[in-house]
Amino acid sequence: MKKSIIMLLFSALLLFLIPMYTHAATNQTKIILDGQELILPNDVEVVNVRSNIMIPIRVVAENLKFNVNWDQKTQNVHIQQGSNAISLTVGKDEALVENNTVKLNIAPQMIKNTVFVPIRFVSEEMGLRVSWNNKDKIVTLTSNTLPSPPSNGNGNEAATNLVHEINYANNQLVVQLDHEVTPIITTLKNPERIVVDFPSTDFGNMVQVPSTGSMGRLDTSEFPNVTEIRYSLFKNDPAQVRIVIELNNVSSVNYNQQTNAGKFILDLSMENDPAPTTPVNSGKKIVVIDPGHGGSDPGTTSFTKKHEKHFALALSLKVQALLQQESDIEVIMTRETDIYPTRSERVKLANDLKADVFVSIHGNSVPSAPQVTGTETFYYQRASSKELAKLIHKNLIKAIGLYDRGVKNGNFQVIRETKMPAVLLEVGFLSNKSDEEAMMSETFQNKAAQAIVDGIKEYLKL
Numbered sequence: 001m002k003k004s005i006i007m008l009l010f011s012a013l014l015l016f017l018i019p020m021y022t023h024a025a026t027n028q029t030k031i032i033l034d035g036q037e038l039i040l041p042n043d044v045e046v047v048n049v050r051s052n053i054m055i056p057i058r059v060v061a062e063n064l065k066f067n068v069n070w071d072q073k074t075q076n077v078h079i080q081q082g083s084n085a086i087s088l089t090v091g092k093d094e095a096l097v098e099n100n101t102v103k104l105n106i107a108p109q110m111i112k113n114t115v116f117v118p119i120r121f122v123s124e125e126m127g128l129r130v131s132w133n134n135k136d137k138i139v140t141l142t143s144n145t146l147p148s149p150p151s152n153g154n155g156n157e158a159a160t161n162l163v164h165e166i167n168y169a170n171n172q173l174v175v176q177l178d179h180e181v182t183p184i185i186t187t188l189k190n191p192e193r194i195v196v197d198f199p200s201t202d203f204g205n206m207v208q209v210p211s212t213g214s215m216g217r218l219d220t221s222e223f224p225n226v227t228e229i230r231y232s233l234f235k236n237d238p239a240q241v242r243i244v245i246e247l248n249n250v251s252s253v254n255y256n257q258q259t260n261a262g263k264f265i266l267d268l269s270m271e272n273d274p275a276p277t278t279p280v281n282s283g284k285k286i287v288v289i290d291p292g293h294g295g296s297d298p299g300t301t302s303f304t305k306k307h308e309k310h311f312a313l314a315l316s317l318k319v320q321a322l323l324q325q326e327s328d329i330e331v332i333m334t335r336e337t338d339i340y341p342t343r344s345e346r347v348k349l350a351n352d353l354k355a356d357v358f359v360s361i362h363g364n365s366v367p368s369a370p371q372v373t374g375t376e377t378f379y380y381q382r383a384s385s386k387e388l389a390k391l392i393h394k395n396l397i398k399a400i401g402l403y404d405r406g407v408k409n410g411n412f413q414v415i416r417e418t419k420m421p422a423v424l425l426e427v428g429f430l431s432n433k434s435d436e437e438a439m440m441s442e443t444f445q446n447k448a449a450q451a452i453v454d455g456i457k458e459y460l461k462l
């Protein structure tokens with residue numbers, strides 16, 4: 001169902017992207033809203049500011065029957081429809097939409113005593129269509145989903161490209177087209193989205209062609225970082241296919257694009273949010289694995305000048321993979337890539353999850369004494385942590401065979417401030433030549449990972 005027209009208008013304005021060919025639009029611009037030409041105040045025109053088409057917001061919002069309030073002092077426009085509110089400020093490229101911060105491509109501007117906003121600001125979910133006819137200087141806004149004329153209608157065919165297939169796997173969006181086209185790609189926040197617009201493109205003989213004004217969706221249930229991928233015919237005349245990838249628990253995303261014989265490939269690389277936003281299902285034991293350091297914090301430097309953070313992550317991911325095979329365990333990582341969650345964030349994650357076990361994984365180092373070697377395991381005060389430490393340590397020593405430095409009380413934040421049984425493993429000395437050589441090997445890491453898992457399972461009596 002439609003949420004409200006306010007979201008609709010604003011998302012469409014926000015998302016609207018069209019190629020711009022000319023300098024500022026000046027004379028006799030028009031805004032058509034649902035087939036009706038809006039009467040613009042004296043001298044007010046649609047303007048083109050650095051390729052952003054901007055429209056006077058008040059006249060549009062009021063014609064959509066919204067309440068519009070202007071605060072001269074704060075230069076704020078408040079638009080209200082029912083319980084939905086939008087707040088924009090002149091000169092500020094962030095708006096509030098239903099209390100979420102939304103980034104604008106270009107800040108609202110005051111021109112001739114009228115506030116102008118970029119024509120890119122409406123929920124694509126609502127399907128409000130916006131188009132800009134650069135030749136005739138007409139903005140067309142459609143707030144409903146009236147059936148559009150068929151695309152092979154009135155002899156208005158530009159050479160239209162066709163989409164035949166859309167797939168997503170391995171962090172890649174693959175779109176099969178008749179011929180090469182360069183899409184326009186926009187990223188949006190809250191939630192993190194990537195909008196891919198294919199100009200002069202319509203749907204070909206796809207398995208599922210969405211009807212005009214509606215959305216098709218890909219099955220993304222296997223991909224935890226993807227909320228959904230939807231595709232639609234965003235507009236007609238010329239046709240434009242839009243694909244929106246909405247991401248989940250992702251703190252940032254980068255992409256690479258390539259085109260190959262009509263195949264468009266968008267390669268995503270994502271960084272996960274350190275904190276999951278969904279509670280973990282109950283019934284399973286929750287094990288938080290914390291790969292030490294990461295991102296801007298490299299940790300210590302090894303004998304051959306490698307970073308501890310990479311060792312910690314490599315081993316932790318092996319532990320994760322093993323724990324994922326345990327039906328009674330839910331494994332949560334504080335990081336799965338080279339990012340740096342703060343220690344407080346790691347603690348908070350584990351505490352918020354009410355985790356059953358917390359294991360922080362590190363490599364040790366005394367560069368001034370490269371002969372120092374061996375495995376040591378830390379706990380902080382709690383008897384439960386000490387018990388967990390003993391069990392993991394015992395398994396580690398047996399499996400990896402480094403010198404046994406023992407189980408120790410250690411005052412580290414991640415084991416001190418977490419509330420569950422928590423340990424910090426110093427698996428070996430990266431500053432020691434032979435420890436390091438072993439620690440960097442896959443065989444060693446696999447053995448160590450298995451030992452850590454065995455210790456955790458022993459502690460949890462699984």
Ligand SMILES: [Zn+2]
Nearest residue numbers: 292299362363
């Ligand atoms: Zn460390």
